[in-house]
Structure formats: structure tokens, C-alpha cells
Amino acid sequence: xxxxKFTLNGKVVFYEGxxxxxxxxxxxxxxxLTGTKEGCGEGECGACSVLKNGKLxxxxxxxxxxxxxxxxxxxxxxxxxxxxxxxxxxxxxxGAVQCGFCIPGMVMAAQALLLVNPHPTEEDVRVxxxxxxxxxxxxxxxxxxxxxxxxxxxxxx
Amino acid sequence: MVNTCYIPKTLExxxxxxxxxGAVPLAGGTDLMVxxxxxxxxxxxxxxxxxxxxxxxxxxxIKVEEDxxxxxxxxxxxVEIAKDERVPYFVRLAAxxxxxxxxxxxxxxxxxxxNSSPKGDLPQPLILLDATVVLQSLDNTRExxxxxxxxxxxxxxxxxxxxxxxxxxxxxxxxxGYYRKIGTRRANAISKLTLSSIMKVENGVITDFRASSGAxxxxxxxxxxxxxxxxxxxxxxxxxxxxxxxxAWDGVISPHAMPEFRRATTKNMLxxxxxxxxDQPEPGIIE
Ligand SMILES: Cc1cc2nc3c(=O)[nH]c(=O)nc-3n(C[C@H](O)[C@H](O)[C@H](O)COP(=O)(O)OP(=O)(O)OC[C@H]3O[C@@H](n4cnc5c(N)ncnc54)[C@H](O)[C@@H]3O)c2cc1C
Ligand code: FES
Ligand code: FES
Numbered sequence: 001x002x003x004x005k006f007t008l009n010g011k012v013v014f015y016e017g018x019x020x021x022x023x024x025x026x027x028x029x030x031x032x033l034t035g036t037k038e039g040c041g042e043g044e045c046g047a048c049s050v051l052k053n054g055k056l057x058x059x060x061x062x063x064x065x066x067x068x069x070x071x072x073x074x075x076x077x078x079x080x081x082x083x084x085x086x087x088x089x090x091x092x093x094x095g096a097v098q099c100g101f102c103i104p105g106m107v108m109a110a111q112a113l114l115l116v117n118p119h120p121t122e123e124d125v126r127v128x129x130x131x132x133x134x135x136x137x138x139x140x141x142x143x144x145x146x147x148x149x150x151x152x153x154x155x156x157x
Numbered sequence: 158m159v160n161t162c163y164i165p166k167t168l169e170x171x172x173x174x175x176x177x178x179g180a181v182p183l184a185g186g187t188d189l190m191v192x193x194x195x196x197x198x199x200x201x202x203x204x205x206x207x208x209x210x211x212x213x214x215x216x217x218x219i220k221v222e223e224d225x226x227x228x229x230x231x232x233x234x235x236v237e238i239a240k241d242e243r244v245p246y247f248v249r250l251a252a253x254x255x256x257x258x259x260x261x262x263x264x265x266x267x268x269x270x271x272n273s274s275p276k277g278d279l280p281q282p283l284i285l286l287d288a289t290v291v292l293q294s295l296d297n298t299r300e301x302x303x304x305x306x307x308x309x310x311x312x313x314x315x316x317x318x319x320x321x322x323x324x325x326x327x328x329x330x331x332x333x334g335y336y337r338k339i340g341t342r343r344a345n346a347i348s349k350l351t352l353s354s355i356m357k358v359e360n361g362v363i364t365d366f367r368a369s370s371g372a373x374x375x376x377x378x379x380x381x382x383x384x385x386x387x388x389x390x391x392x393x394x395x396x397x398x399x400x401x402x403x404x405a406w407d408g409v410i411s412p413h414a415m416p417e418f419r420r421a422t423t424k425n426m427l428x429x430x431x432x433x434x435x436d437q438p439e440p441g442i443i444e
Contacts, residue, residue: 066211131257
């Protein structure tokens with residue numbers, strides 16, 4: 001048993017238990033933040049993507065004991081921000097969503113990109129989401145929606 | 158079953174725990190968490206004690222010593238390595254091609270070497286450059302070539318009380334350099350085959366030549382003996398040695414899966430690099 005303290009969507013939270021529990025399980029089951037999805041459980045698909053200290057990581061392969069003191073942002077936290085709202089609106093407007101399972105991870109990947117590169121090229125976007133698998137859309141509308149967000153959200157990032 | 162897990166706050170504490178319990182270091186966890194995963198909602202179970210060292214700042218970062226040796230802390234991630242211009246080209250490029258950005262934000266160089274997979278991307282260029290690992294225990298520090306540290310797939314010389322603390326890369330000195338990774342999919346593709354090579358030419362003579370093949374056998378393949386075939390040769394005669402060398406290198410690698418593909422591709426890559434060098438272009442990286 002260990003006590004882990006971290007910031008989750010802007011609030012300081014505590015976790016008590018096995019430090020080898022996967023972050024995705026702590027988020028979904030411990031904190032009821034089910035926006036973060038689990039696809040492969042092996043770091044391959046990006047469905048479980050969150051931001052750790054502003055950087056994109058896959059929460060299915062991170063033990064909660066590795067994030068003491070870190071800042072974690074999930075889709076639930078991001079969507080409350082102007083940047084997150086812009087992304088959500090752009091995904092809707094651009095028709096980027098079919099079944100939706102990959103979308104929280106895609107939005108997190110887009111946010112991670114725009115934080116360091118507010119005016120990405122199409123190629124930049126494709127590279128940034130290259131660790132996120134979508135079984136429905138064929139990616140083009142997702143890429144376009146991220147580019148749309150970067151235009152609509154001018155000044156936000 | 159319940160896991161035994163420690164979270165040391167300092168390197169010294171980690172070394173003590175390692176010595177007393179033999180706990181296995183978890184750095185990024187990208188190999189360990191996948192190897193012991195059990196399923197959705199279920200905590201992985203490790204059949205050995207684990208210590209999470211992810212946050213030990215003492216093992217993070219990159220510095221350059223006076224003689225140009227680049228020292229990379231064991232917990233430095235692929236993203237950090239890829240973006241640091243002081244790190245030799247081959248190692249940066251290999252780090253930049255590991256997985257997707259989320260993986261590169263998590264995977265560490267110590268873990269890549271510690272995992273000792275023949276498909277790991279970093280040992281290949283590190284072995285080309287005669288890089289060493291620094292291994293520390295409570296009472297001792299030792300250093301050995303990455304090439305000697307990795308024995309074969311998943312087997313290395315890490316002692317039960319040791320932790321990899323750093324990787325040291327001597328300043329490379331070459332006229333021509335080459336690096337290629339062949340993967341299936343750009344993101345999260347474990348290497349199918351990699352090759353790097355360097356050649357130094359002084360006054361028209363090849364004074365150093367090295368090659369390093371990854372994912373083409375149980376460990377990264379280098380052969381000082383075969384490399385010697387080209388050392389001392391005048392560069393204007395190089396083209397007449399290429400085929401003989403390429404055939405000899407074919408004897409150095411021992412690919413298990415898809416051997417024909419790996420052998421033919423390795424030969425093609427070497428032939429390409431050497432024939433470009435034979436034309437004596439401007440010094441630099443050969444594409
Ligand atoms: C989706 C995905 C894609 C991947 N793609 C690639 C790829 O393209 N190229 C590639 O090379 N690898 C790839 N990998 C494998 C893995 O990410 C790398 O091997 C990575 O560098 C491992 O580092 P880590 O810190 O996560 O290791 P961990 O899982 O923490 O550890 C790996 C091993 O090294 C040991 N270890 C770690 N740190 C130390 C230390 N400081 N001292 C002693 N022992 C230590 C551990 O005990 C363990 O045995 C991929 C993995 C995943 C999940
Ligand atoms: S569920 Fe984590 S990457 Fe697929
Ligand atoms: S919308 Fe269905 S997986 Fe992407």
C-alpha cells in the first residue's frame with residue numbers, strides 16, 4: 001500500500017493502494033472518469049491517452065505509483081477549458097466522429113500537439129495522432145477537424 | 158497475489174532496496190507493464206518485487222563532458238534524446254523513430270538497454286559508437302560496452318544489486334554516416350530491421366569503418382574482424398571490395414524470422430552506403 005498524491009484535472013487527489021495499478025483503471029474505476037477508454041491495453045492504440053505534465057502518454061501502461069506529484073489531465077478536464085471546447089466543437093463540425101471510441105484519445109493527442117505547435121501542417125497532425133488508432137473513420141476527417149480547431153481557436157494555444 | 162512494490166525517493170535509497178530485496182527497476186514501464194498485463198480493470202501481477210524509479214531525478218538528463226563524451230541519464234526518455242542536438246545523429250534518429258509520441262514520452266534509454274531485446278532501437282547505434290553503460294550498486298560502480306552488457310535476447314550482465322545509471326557515448330569521428338530503420342507501420346512499429354554504419358577517410362585511406370545491424374539476430378551484430386576488411390584500404394579502390402564485404406557481413410547476421418528478406422535488405426543497404434562513399438561525396442550523412 002502506498003499513498004500517491006497527484007493533480008487530476010486541476011484538483012489535488014490521493015490514491016491509496018497498489019502502486020502498480022494501471023493509471024487507466026485508477027481514472028476509470030477510482031475516479032469514475034470513463035472518458036478515458038481502454039482499447040488494447042498495450043500502448044498501441046492511444047484510446048487511453050491522457051496528458052502527464054502536458055505531454056501525451058498512454059495511461060494503460062503507466063502504473064499510478066509513477067505519477068506522484070504529477071499533473072494529469074483527462075478528456076473530462078480538457079473539455080471544460082476553452083481549448084477543449086474548441087476541439088470538441090471542431091470535431092463535431094468536421095464530422096470526425098463515428099463510433100467515438102477513439103475520440104477522447106484523439107482529442108488529447110490534438111491538444112498535446114497544439115500546446116507545442118499551434119499552427120500545425122497536415123503532416124504534423126498525422127504524425128501527432130500516429131499512435132491513435134481509429135477503426136471507423138479513415139482519419140481524414142479527424143485530421144481536418146484538428147486543422148479546423150487550430151484555425152478556429154486562433155490565439156487559444 | 159499481492160505485489161511488493163517500492164518507490165524510492167533517491168538513488169541511494171533505490172540502491173539499498175535493490176541490494177536488500179533484489180526489486181526489479183521499473184523505469185517507463187512500457188516493457189514491464191505490457192509483459193505482465195492481465196486485462197481490463199486488473200492490476201498486473203509481477204512475480205518479483207518491483208521498484209518504481211520513474212521519478213528519480215538523479216538519473217535524468219543529458220550532459221557533455223570536456224572530451225565530447227555525451228552522458229545520458231538512464232531515465233532520459235526517447236523524446237528528450239531525440240530533441241537534444243548534442244546527442245550523436247544515429248542515436249537521436251533511432252530515438253525519434255521509436256513508437257509514437259506517447260511511447261517516446263515514456264520509454265527510457267535505460268529500459269531499452271535493460272530490456273535487451275534484439276528489436277530494441279537504441280542498442281544498435283550505441284553499439285556502433287562503442288557506447289558504454291554505467292552500472293552502479295551500493296558499493297561499486299562499473300562501466301562496460303553496451304555490446305558486452307547485452308549477451309543475447311533478454312539476457313544481460315546486470316548484477317542483482319545493480320542499476321543502470323547512465324549511458325556514455327564517445328564523441329563520434331567519421332567522414333560518412335548512415336542509418337536506416339525498416340518497420341511495418343510508422344507509429345509504434347517495433348523494428349523489423351535496422352542498420353547503421355560509419356566510415357572515416359583520411360588522406361584517401363579508410364582509417365575507420367564500422368557497421369551495426371539491429372533486429373537481425375539474437376543481439377545487435379557488429380564484427381570488428383569483418384569491419385577490418387575495409388580499414389586501411391584506399392577509398393578509390395573501395396568499389397572493388399564492396400561485394401566481398403557485403404557477403405562477409407551476411408555471415409555476421411543471423412536473422413531468425415524472414416531471413417531472406419532481412420539478408421537481402423541488409424546487403425542492399427550496405428551496398429548503397431558503400432557505393433555512395435566510394436564516389437567520395439562531401440562528408441556527412443548519406444541518405
Ligand atoms: C506500443 C509500444 C511500442 C514500442 N515501440 C518500440 C520501438 O519502436 N522501438 C523500441 O526499441 N522499443 C519499442 N517498444 C519497447 C519499449 O518501449 C522500449 O524497450 C523502452 O525503451 C523501454 O523502456 P522503459 O523505461 O519503458 O522500460 P521498463 O519497462 O521500465 O523496463 C524494461 C526493462 O529494463 C529494466 N530497467 C529499466 N530501467 C533500468 C535501469 N535504470 N537499470 C536497470 N534495469 C532497468 C527493467 O527492469 C526491465 O527489465 C515499444 C513498446 C510499446 C508498448
Ligand atoms: S488502451 Fe492504452 S494504448 Fe490502447
Ligand atoms: S470513431 Fe470509431 S474508432 Fe474512431
